[in-house]
Amino acid sequence: MSVMTATASATPLPAEWRDFFALTKPRVMSLVVFTGLCGLLAAPGNIHPVIGFTAILCIALGAGGSGALNMWLEADIDARMKRTEGRPIPSGRMRREDARDFGVMLAVASVGIMGVAVHWLAAGLLALSIVYYAVFYTLWLKPRTPQNIVIGGGAGAFPPLIGWVAVTGDITAMPLLLFAIIFLWTPPHFWALALFVKSDYANAGIPMLPVVRGERTTRRQILAYSVVLLPVTLAPWWIRGAGAVYGVSALALSLAFVALSVPVGLRTSTAADAMTPEKRLFKFSILYLFALFAALVADRMLVGAAA
Amino acid sequence: MTPEETAEIRRRRKSRNIALALVLAFFVLLFYAITIARMG
Numbered sequence: 477m478s479v480m481t482a483t484a485s486a487t488p489l490p491a492e493w494r495d496f497f498a499l500t501k502p503r504v505m506s507l508v509v510f511t512g513l514c515g516l517l518a519a520p521g522n523i524h525p526v527i528g529f530t531a532i533l534c535i536a537l538g539a540g541g542s543g544a545l546n547m548w549l550e551a552d553i554d555a556r557m558k559r560t561e562g563r564p565i566p567s568g569r570m571r572r573e574d575a576r577d578f579g580v581m582l583a584v585a586s587v588g589i590m591g592v593a594v595h596w597l598a599a600g601l602l603a604l605s606i607v608y609y610a611v612f613y614t615l616w617l618k619p620r621t622p623q624n625i626v627i628g629g630g631a632g633a634f635p636p637l638i639g640w641v642a643v644t645g646d647i648t649a650m651p652l653l654l655f656a657i658i659f660l661w662t663p664p665h666f667w668a669l670a671l672f673v674k675s676d677y678a679n680a681g682i683p684m685l686p687v688v689r690g691e692r693t694t695r696r697q698i699l700a701y702s703v704v705l706l707p708v709t710l711a712p713w714w715i716r717g718a719g720a721v722y723g724v725s726a727l728a729l730s731l732a733f734v735a736l737s738v739p740v741g742l743r744t745s746t747a748a749d750a751m752t753p754e755k756r757l758f759k760f761s762i763l764y765l766f767a768l769f770a771a772l773v774a775d776r777m778l779v780g781a782a783a
Numbered sequence: 784m785t786p787e788e789t790a791e792i793r794r795r796r797k798s799r800n801i802a803l804a805l806v807l808a809f810f811v812l813l814f815y816a817i818t819i820a821r822m823g
Contacts, residue, residue: 489788489791489792489795490792490795490796490799491795492795492798492799493798493799493802524820524823525820526813526816526817526819526820527817527820527821530813530817533813593817593821
């Protein structure tokens, strides 16, 4: 890698297509595609498979554009952290402007295609999500507040809302609840990780909650968000936006989530702590979100099959 | 620029051009499919 970096920075070799692909943050994109697809499949109404595919493709391209713009804006910060120093720009494999141009192109193309082929409201929400992530979160709030993860969660919460609106063409309580679920899920998910992975955000000047406010506050907030998440995940059932399959799954999953958050929220770690409860909560939080959204889709499929 | 570097630049340019051609071909097919779907 170091040989490669030295070569790349000595002569301006054109970046490889793999580096452009890396700019789109493919792993983040897979979760975005999953939740967007669930929003699309759970929405009442029908969408032509080709149009549905295009909607998901646009959500993925928009997320990729956001990722590229994020890497363009944060290249200096990325260079100061071990986890991110190997990214295309800080490692010298790509010019910074190329990432900017690629990100703008993906963002504009995704919004344009979504508008023309699917729905302009969905396109507007997609544009809002990109601006929210790239400008509101990355540029403005991430370097300023330890609540940055809470605000960043908003960016990740857009895909199911966009997927839903692509089918229905309007914003109702249900897609807003899906938005709220991911919004409230993100802080305990991320902070559980932050507790056991010693990151170097502090070196990069990013005020992450465990660093700025301490471990105790972070633990309390993890528990608080988990408790608030429980009634919000049940709300789709209460407003009859989803059936019993979803309701029972959401209740069981959210109770387990709270149960795993309690030990994390109330304990204090010691030196050379194995951080087992935190690791358990983090692993479960990923399974939780996949299972919750899968239950929502299964619920819709069963209702559709019965009707 | 050494012959090795020139060869490396050509190789990278070629792989990028192939990737771009595949993406363009995909979008041609997608827009055709969208047109048919929207007319239906």
